[in-house]
Structure formats: structure tokens, C-alpha cells
Amino acid sequence: MEEKHVIQALAALAQPNRLQIFRSLVVKGPDGLTPAMLAESMGLPANTLSFHLKALMHADLITQERSGRHLIYRAQFHRMQAVLAFLTQNCCQGADCEVSSGTLCTTC
Template structure:
């Protein structure tokens, strides 16, 4: 994953509403959600939601597919995985991370 792609994805997620929308789509899984369901669940105005979904799509974190009369938005799990891999690629200076409580806190001890 290239640095500019990572910056674009992180920039898209660095806004509270977009992060909340993305997390809702991750929870929804492959089934995805319609804009109406998202707007109701997150209490976001439809035009505001549309703007944020466009930003997430531009960052390639969310996909859109038409299903009859509905648009279905889904998290791009492969892109999310690539981003997480990029961010943790050099964790613990190349040494295996400890498991258990220390690892669950996100602390790496070589």
C-alpha cells in the first residue's frame, strides 16, 4: 500500500461522523446498509450522510452497489485489512509481540 493511499484513507477516517459511518458498515458486514438505514441509525441528515459516504468511497474504504431501487453501501474489508497491515507492519521492531494482557493493551515488548 502506498503512503498517499494510506494518508487518503486515514484522512477520511479522521472525522467523527465518517468514522462512525465506517464502523457501522463494518458491523453490518457483507450485507451492507442502505443510506436510509444508516441515516436513521446514526441520526445523520441524508445530505450530510451522502457527503460523508462520498468521501469514504473516494478513499476506497466503502463501496456502493445498486440492488433494485436501493443503493447498498459496504465497507471495503480488503482495503481495511491492507491499511491495518500497513500500520502494524513494523510493530515491535520485527520481533513477535507478546500475547495475553500486554498484547491486548497494544503494547509491544521485544
């Protein structure tokens, strides 16, 4: 993954509402959520939600699919994994390390 794409993704997630939207879509998984579901759960007006969804789509972190009269938004899990891989690419100076949730790498 190119550095400019990582920066774009991180910039999109560096806003509280967008981070919350993305996390909601990650939690929902492949089923995704409609804008109405997102707006209701977050308490955002439709135009504000639309603005944030466009920013996340521009960063290629989410997808949009039409299902009948509804739009379904889903997290791009492969993109999220690519950003994480980029960030940890040189962890432990290339040596294998096992970092568990909430603990620091013991070899770094």
C-alpha cells in the first residue's frame, strides 16, 4: 500500500463521527448498514451523515451498494488490513513478534 493512501485513510478516520461510522460498519460486518440505521444510531442529520460517508468512501474505507431502494454501506476489511499492515510493517525490525491485545511487543 502506498503511503499516500495510508495518510488518506488515517485522515478520514481522524474525525470522531467518521471513526464512529467506520467502527459501526466493522461491527456490523458483511451485512452492512443503511444510512437510516446509521443516522438513527448516531443521532446525525442525514446531510451530515452523507458528508462523512462520502469522506470514508473517498478514502476507500467503505463501499456503497444499492439494494432495491436502499443503499447499503460496508467496511472495506481488506483496506483496513492493508493500513494496519503498513503501520506494522517494520515492527520489531523485521523479526517475528507476537503482540497481543493490550500488551507491548517484548522484542521491540
